[in-house]
Amino acid sequence: MRGIRLGLIGGATMLVAAAVAADRTQESVARGGFEAKLQYCKTCHGLSGQGYYGYFPMPRLAGQQPQYIENQLRAFLERRRTNPIMANVAHALSPSMISALAAHFQALDPKPLGGAPRALSGLGKRIYEDGLPESNVPACAACHGLDGRGHSEIPRLAGQLYAYTVGQLSGWSKARGQGTAVDTSAVMAPTAHNLTRAQVEAVAAYVSELR
Ligand code: HEC
Ligand code: HEC
Numbered sequence: 001m002r003g004i005r006l007g008l009i010g011g012a013t014m015l016v017a018a019a020v021a022a023d024r025t026q027e028s029v030a031r032g033g034f035e036a037k038l039q040y041c042k043t044c045h046g047l048s049g050q051g052y053y054g055y056f057p058m059p060r061l062a063g064q065q066p067q068y069i070e071n072q073l074r075a076f077l078e079r080r081r082t083n084p085i086m087a088n089v090a091h092a093l094s095p096s097m098i099s100a101l102a103a104h105f106q107a108l109d110p111k112p113l114g115g116a117p118r119a120l121s122g123l124g125k126r127i128y129e130d131g132l133p134e135s136n137v138p139a140c141a142a143c144h145g146l147d148g149r150g151h152s153e154i155p156r157l158a159g160q161l162y163a164y165t166v167g168q169l170s171g172w173s174k175a176r177g178q179g180t181a182v183d184t185s186a187v188m189a190p191t192a193h194n195l196t197r198a199q200v201e202a203v204a205a206y207v208s209e210l211r
Contacts, residue, residue: 046110060160062110065155070102071184127203144157162204168192169203
């Protein structure tokens, strides 16, 4: 009787041990998959997600709103936002991987890369905080926040690369809102169109320095 009971207990322990081992293997596969994807993102977006001045400016993802990251990856995938590089990248990501990557980047907080023409940022601050009523440009701060950190589907602009922001605002409707359905990009379209090139450069310089 005693022997049988000990045998049962021993068997149960082994089963538990086997189950734990199986769990660990699954966990490390998932972890390995995540690490591999993350390293891939960082080859372009920088080791701390700070962005990178390459042949194209690679945008900062550090501190970015997870909801915005998810929206943009879906937009690249569905080609509502056209970018050949990111369409391929987004193609290989599962929804749970997207959430995990977005949470990781949100938590990073490196210094802004800098490099914007400083002389422009005074005008940029005025546009950012007060808008340009004479040209129908609302205050950016009303949506993106005074600190430029954004909120849910409204992106963080603080610390974003100057050249990237200039590029986005100058080419808004060439890349975004390409689908038949209206998406979140429509909110920004009139504002992007109503800014002159000089105003775009000023506001891009200002937000690039925000932390
Ligand atoms: C080969 C380089 C490359 C790799 C690898 C890459 N990206 Fe990108 N990514 C870019 C470029 C370039 C852009 C800017 C596209 C544009 O100009 O519209 C971008 C844009 C983005 C944006 C939009 C940012 C914004 O502010 O609107 C997100 C989100 C993003 N990438 C996430 C990722 C994630 C997550 C990974 C890893 C799974 C990744 N990227 C891997 C080059 C890359
Ligand atoms: C009514 C709210 C609203 C106002 C006002 C607004 N934005 Fe936006 N902005 C958004 C939303 C929403 C998005 C995300 C668009 C998308 O999903 O494609 C966005 C996106 C952007 C992007 C793209 C960021 C990236 O990482 O690619 C830039 C740059 C930007 N806004 C700059 C500005 C500037 C500069 C102003 C002021 C002149 C401004 N915005 C005013 C709502 C607003």
